[in-house]
Amino acid sequence: xxxxxxxxAIERGDLSPREAVEDALDRIERRDAAYNSFITVRAExxxxxxxxxxxxxxxxxxxxxxxxxxxxxxxxxxxxASKVLADNVATADATVVxxxxxxxxxxxxxxxxxxxxxxxxxTSEAFGPAxxxxxxxxxxxxxxxxxxxxxxxxxxxxxxxxxxxxxxxxPAALCGVTGIRPTTGRVPxxxxxxxxxxxxxxxxLARTAEDCALLxxxxxxxxxxxxxxxxxxxxPCLDGIERGVDGLRVGVVSHLLDDVPLDPRVGTAxxxxxxxxxSLGATVERVDARFLRxxxxxxxxxxxxxxxEAHLPWLRTRLADYGADxxxxxxxxxxxxxxxxxxxxxxxxxxxxxxxxLFERYDVLAAPEMPIVAPRIxxxxxxxxxxxIAYRLSLIPFNSPWSCLGVPTVSVPCGLxxxxxxxxxxxxxxxxxxTVLRVAHAFQQATDWHERRPPDAV
Amino acid sequence: xxxxxxxxxxxxxxxxxARAQGVEPTDADLEGxxxxxxxxxxxxxxxxxxxxxxxxxxGMYLPDPEAT
Numbered sequence: 368x369x370x371x372x373x374x375x376a377i378e379r380g381d382l383s384p385r386e387a388v389e390d391a392l393d394r395i396e397r398r399d400a401a402y403n404s405f406i407t408v409r410a411e412x413x414x415x416x417x418x419x420x421x422x423x424x425x426x427x428x429x430x431x432x433x434x435x436x437x438x439x440x441x442x443x444x445x446x447x448a449s450k451v452l453a454d455n456v457a458t459a460d461a462t463v464v465x466x467x468x469x470x471x472x473x474x475x476x477x478x479x480x481x482x483x484x485x486x487x488x489x490t491s492e493a494f495g496p497a498x499x500x501x502x503x504x505x506x507x508x509x510x511x512x513x514x515x516x517x518x519x520x521x522x523x524x525x526x527x528x529x530x531x532x533x534x535x536x537x538p539a540a541l542c543g544v545t546g547i548r549p550t551t552g553r554v555p556x557x558x559x560x561x562x563x564x565x566x567x568x569x570x571x572l573a574r575t576a577e578d579c580a581l582l583x584x585x586x587x588x589x590x591x592x593x594x595x596x597x598x599x600x601x602x603p604c605l606d607g608i609e610r611g612v613d614g615l616r617v618g619v620v621s622h623l624l625d626d627v628p629l630d631p632r633v634g635t636a637x638x639x640x641x642x643x644x645x646s647l648g649a650t651v652e653r654v655d656a657r658f659l660r661x662x663x664x665x666x667x668x669x670x671x672x673x674x675x676e677a678h679l680p681w682l683r684t685r686l687a688d689y690g691a692d693x694x695x696x697x698x699x700x701x702x703x704x705x706x707x708x709x710x711x712x713x714x715x716x717x718x719x720x721x722x723x724x725l726f727e728r729y730d731v732l733a734a735p736e737m738p739i740v741a742p743r744i745x746x747x748x749x750x751x752x753x754x755x756i757a758y759r760l761s762l763i764p765f766n767s768p769w770s771c772l773g774v775p776t777v778s779v780p781c782g783l784x785x786x787x788x789x790x791x792x793x794x795x796x797x798x799x800x801x802t803v804l805r806v807a808h809a810f811q812q813a814t815d816w817h818e819r820r821p822p823d824a825v
Numbered sequence: 826x827x828x829x830x831x832x833x834x835x836x837x838x839x840x841x842x843a844r845a846q847g848v849e850p851t852d853a854d855l856e857g858x859x860x861x862x863x864x865x866x867x868x869x870x871x872x873x874x875x876x877x878x879x880x881x882x883x884g885m886y887l888p889d890p891e892a893t
Contacts, residue, residue: 565883664868683847686854695857698850699865702839702858707869712882714872719883 384429424471461558479513533766540790613648636782668711671700
């Protein structure tokens with residue numbers, strides 16, 4: 368059942384919040400040993416909170432939700448899947464959790480993540496890998512891999528992840544669910560462990576674009592206590608999601624289909640999905656945007672020093688407790704020249720200026736979300752269109768441009784290759800979440816890829 | 826363009842820089858950093874040369890609110 372359908376069923380009285388939460392906890396208990404998607408399950412707390420809900424709260428009344436384990440839930444561990452924070456109990460709710468609760472949601476647990484949300488495989492040395500429900504020998508992507516797995520397996524109808532360089536979109540694609548990275552600054556980050564202050568954003572993952580729209584409407588908006596939020600008011604996402612794509616202009620980012628390593632079967636699935644948008648009434652054109660490849664290095668120059676700064680107290684005292692990959696990136700950020708983040712931010716502004724005509728001409732840009740389907744756990748390098756490439760490097764061209772520009776991107780399931788999901792990335796203007804979700808919804812109304820389920824999903 | 830070797834610091838220089846910030850990486854850690862720097866420093870230098878220095882860096886939280 369989708370999140371929207373579950374919320375409607377609870378509203379009709381078909382089941383109570385307690386029953387909805389009990390169902391989710393039962394699914395987690397029976398199935399999650401296979402996926403390792405949860406780090407902490409809040410069984411007793413969630414049931415008590417469901418029982419304590421007033422008769423009417425908000426649009427998520429009684430809906431069980433999981434949140435990535437870098438997002439604080441008061442009284443619950445926030446481990447970031449790291450030895451460094453293995454005993455860290457949050458003292459207050461993150462703003463997004465407060466907003467979920469105000470809307471009636473019940474937080475059933477904390478979801479597995481790549482250590483400190485910095486990596487794309489969710490294979491924490493301390494907490495073990497999250498496993499892809501489509502094939503448990505494969506990764507879920509990351510860093511919000513537990514969020515992707517839990518939604519794909521049907522353990523929860525919706526989850527929150529975070530996205531710095533693709534961490535919502537990548538697991539959405541590899542797990543066959545829908546996930547949106549919102550505009551940087553649209554969703555408050557207070558109470559969320561940072562990777563990179565100027566790139567981080569919280570984003571929802573769920574079965575459908577409609578589900579994500581509902582979740583995003585709940586968690587988005589300025590927070591006067593959080594200077595990372597933009598004061599700009601954006602259009603709500605759920606209202607108007609049915610308006611279709613007729614008359615919209617879709618630019619196909621051609622270099623991401625033609626000029627970078629890509630599994631041709633993934634490319635074919637994405638091309639067919641774009642063809643579907645054309646058949647629904649969108650005007651589709653290929654666009655040369657190779658200048659966006661500069662984002663790949665620009666993001667590294669900014670993100671690495673920002674992360675090193677955020678981690679500096681722990682680097683001084685807990686260096687050996689980090690996993691090898693995250694430790695290496697943090698040290699690289701620490702030891703980059705001081706000119707790196709300034710040059711990076713300057714180049715980032717220039718890139719945004721250069722991208723402006725793209726977003727004036729097109730309502731949405733379309734591209735593959737990932738160049739490959741989910742690799743096996745531990746498989747690195749990976750084979751991409753006949754080349755052997757480091758997994759992390761293979762995905763950067765598809766994700767860094769949109770992170771660097773701070774614009775919204777949704778990944779929607781658009782095919783299966785060898786029985787594994789493929790994601791279509793739809794990117795919009797700054798604060799244009801309503802439009803990208805509207806296009807994603809139109810696609811999902813016309814196709815059934817989002818309804819395909821992993822073999823043992825519940 | 827300067828040769829790559831003149832851009833990349835030595836292991837000892839990196840160790841001293843880390844220690845100055847209160848961090849004690851292992852030699853293996855620093856070898857990894859060196860590998861990364863060999864890749865990224867030439868790109869950084871290219872960007873420095875390609876970017877107009879009178880352009881202010883992007884804002885703290887948004888790349889450029891008016892640009893996209």
